[in-house]
Each structure stands twice: as C-alpha cells, then as structure tokens.
Amino acid sequence: MARELAALVTETAFKELPKRTVDYAAMLIASTISSAALGTNIRSAQIIRDVIWERRGIQHASAWFEEGVKLSLVDAVRLNAVRSSAAASDDSDLPNIIHAGTPATTAALAVGEREGRSGEEILAAIVLGYEAAVRVGAAIAPGYKGIGFHGCVAAIFASTVASGRLLGLDAERMTHAISLAATTIAGLVRAADVSTAREHHDSMAAMLGVDAALAARHGYRADDRVFERPQGYFEVFGRASEAVGRAAVCEGFGESWAIVDTMAIKLVPGGHPFHAGAQAAAAAARKAGIPGEDISSIQVAAPGLTELDGPLHPTDLVQMAHSRAYFIAAGAADGEFSWPHASPEKIADPLIHRLIDRITVDTTPCELPERYRQGATVTIHAQDGRSGRATVYEPRGSGALGISWSDVDAKYRALVPLSGMGTDAVEASLAVIHRFAELPDVFPLTRIVAPDA
Numbered sequence: 001m002a003r004e005l006a007a008l009v010t011e012t013a014f015k016e017l018p019k020r021t022v023d024y025a026a027m028l029i030a031s032t033i034s035s036a037a038l039g040t041n042i043r044s045a046q047i048i049r050d051v052i053w054e055r056r057g058i059q060h061a062s063a064w065f066e067e068g069v070k071l072s073l074v075d076a077v078r079l080n081a082v083r084s085s086a087a088a089s090d091d092s093d094l095p096n097i098i099h100a101g102t103p104a105t106t107a108a109l110a111v112g113e114r115e116g117r118s119g120e121e122i123l124a125a126i127v128l129g130y131e132a133a134v135r136v137g138a139a140i141a142p143g144y145k146g147i148g149f150h151g152c153v154a155a156i157f158a159s160t161v162a163s164g165r166l167l168g169l170d171a172e173r174m175t176h177a178i179s180l181a182a183t184t185i186a187g188l189v190r191a192a193d194v195s196t197a198r199e200h201h202d203s204m205a206a207m208l209g210v211d212a213a214l215a216a217r218h219g220y221r222a223d224d225r226v227f228e229r230p231q232g233y234f235e236v237f238g239r240a241s242e243a244v245g246r247a248a249v250c251e252g253f254g255e256s257w258a259i260v261d262t263m264a265i266k267l268v269p270g271g272h273p274f275h276a277g278a279q280a281a282a283a284a285a286r287k288a289g290i291p292g293e294d295i296s297s298i299q300v301a302a303p304g305l306t307e308l309d310g311p312l313h314p315t316d317l318v319q320m321a322h323s324r325a326y327f328i329a330a331g332a333a334d335g336e337f338s339w340p341h342a343s344p345e346k347i348a349d350p351l352i353h354r355l356i357d358r359i360t361v362d363t364t365p366c367e368l369p370e371r372y373r374q375g376a377t378v379t380i381h382a383q384d385g386r387s388g389r390a391t392v393y394e395p396r397g398s399g400a401l402g403i404s405w406s407d408v409d410a411k412y413r414a415l416v417p418l419s420g421m422g423t424d425a426v427e428a429s430l431a432v433i434h435r436f437a438e439l440p441d442v443f444p445l446t447r448i449v450a451p452d453a
Contacts, residue, residue, distance in 0.1 A: 140238025
C-alpha cells in the first residue's frame, strides 16, 4: 500500500488538480496563519517556543511572527504548527475530525522556503498531503478513536507527503517516508480532549512527517509493508483488514479531492463537531425572537448523540473547544457564535452557564440522518410558550458547501493582528496569499509574516 500511495502522490501534477482544490489550499494557508497568530499568545505554544529557542542554530525556515528569526526546518514546522493548533481555530476533515491542514501547510511552507519552490508546487503539495492524510484516516476510522488514538496518527501523512513532494522524493523514497511516518506517530485522544496535549500531538505530526521525508531523502529505508502486515498500521490503529485499508487509501485516487469534499476551515473557534450546534441554536433563537434571558429549555439532536459530550461547564479554552453544551448555550444566548466566544470573559458568562443546565439531548431518530455531517438540530423554548427550531447539516466553512474568500479574509483580519502585525502588513500578506499560485517562491509571503530584523 505504501508503494501504491507513494506512486499516486508523486505522479500527480499541479495541472491535474481541479482549480477549486488549489483555491482551497490557498485559503488553507490564510486560515492556518490566522490560527497561528491567535496561538502566539497561548501558553502551551509559548512553552514550545522556549524549548525551540534553546536549540537555535541552523537557519532554514521562518518562524512566523518572529522578526529576523529563522530556525532549523523541523523546529520551524513544529513552532508554526503548535501555534496554529493551540488556538483550536485550524481545520478539520469533517467525517473523522482529522486536522490535516495545519501539518500540510506548515510543512509545505517551510520546506518550500528552504528548497525555493514555487507557489504552484507548494499548493499542489498541500492538496496531495491533505488527500493522503484523509485517505489513511478513512482506512482506520472509526476504530482508531474507539481504542483511544488521536487523529494525529493520520495527520502525520499530510506533512510527510507535502514535504516529500517539495524535497523531490521519487516514488521509492516516498514509499519509505510514508512507511517511516506510519511507525513514528501516536497520540491519545483522551489527553487531547482534556489538555493542551492536542496541539502537542498536531505539532509532532507536522514535525515528524518532515523528519520522515528528510530521512527518506537521505536513503533511510523502512518496512514497506508496515500498513498491511499483522500487527501493522491498519490492524493496530484501526482494527482494519489489509483489503479494507488498501481500498480506502488508494481506490478512486484523483476522482475527487478531500480538500474540497470533506475539509472544513474553522470560521469560529473550537471543535468542528460543535460548530453546527452553535449555528443551529443561534438560528433558532433569532427565528423565534427569544432573548437568552427568556429561554426555559433547549433540546439538541444529532445522529448517534445520546448525551452531551465534553466538559459541561468549561473554564478555559481547552475545555471550551471540547464542550458541545457551551457551543449550544452560547449560540442560544447571543444569537451568534464567533471569535469572542473563545475569550475568558465569554467562557465565564453566567447566562451561558445557566443555559447549559437547561440543555437536554433529544434521542428521537433524526430525519435524513445521512445529511448530517457534524450537524445538529436545536429546539429552543421560551418561558412564555414560544419556540424556535433550526437544523444545520454541516457547519459554515465546509468545502462541500463552498468556502468563500470573504469568510477566510474576515478570519485573517480578525486573528492575524493578535500576533502584533500591523494593518498594512496584514493586508499585504493576505494579498500575496490570494495570488499564491503565481509566486515564483514563498519569500513574498515570509518576508511579511516573518520580516528580517
């Protein structure tokens, strides 16, 4: 399987990619940099920065939002990735909630910078890295979560393939890069759900994928049947058979693209499985004209949902990002859900916490369950008998619904200034990202987001 996948990802040319895939890859660059800007102020990302600063030396790639700073390739990727992931504002593959965009983007930009690759080459690397990660993730889903593994076990292939493409790996060396990645990564979903281990997982997936590609470039060899052997990747992570795993990863490659069909960019903070609940709650409250103070009860329904998952009353960003109840209550209270809802003030809002205690799960089977992709139906009741109901089948920012540049631009303008970048630099960098496919190299962007001293 590793050889078959390696051949597919090395032989697919930029010109074979649909325009929408590369448009979304450019949007993913803007989204990832936006998320990393927010993450610069989060303590977990600051700690990783301090660790990396202790071993500064070789200067290969830019550390975003650090004036005059270049780091070794793997350190630059890790720092940029941990910042993007720490903010819980990155991206998700909706069917399996694998965060493949951050490792694909951070690896592609850093390796592309070191290797002097063009905008086209970098965008193609992002598309194909994303595709590889989502396909491997589909091969082990849902088993990997059931036995306790985090989505980073699939996300690593995004950085492996993206960096391998830009390092010029042939199919033989890409085979061993992919095989090395398969035996390198692990992470526990329980730790990610309740602590800042989430961004550690994602940054390690980004960094270790690049490291695997670099080792393969130098001739490092691994077991090229690591996926399908007994006790191999498919069996260990997903309890999947060789036939099922191979089919999920390789069949129909190039007929559709995950970056368009299943990717969603976060247009509000927190976990993607809860965004649609916040949207539905806000829509139901607005439709019925029910202010938060008048809400007597809230019901939420979604296929397979039997209880409110995640922390019930979050007290910080990590808990908030994994609290379905918070999203629903906040949407109902304010008639919207946006970036300020990740602030300490909103997370502590007494009205939101009162409404959390009024949420129940409706376990009646949903109509058209096949239409729900991390979707939800929310019904709100007022004390005077009024009620409102709304269904959101999949959240805003979903590629299948269509991602607009205007939404991505708004996210960029809202978050990137939090890194300390001025308005002129924000607008200049965003303009560069819009024409990324035309760039001869990545330096027009890195000179803005990581200026020389």
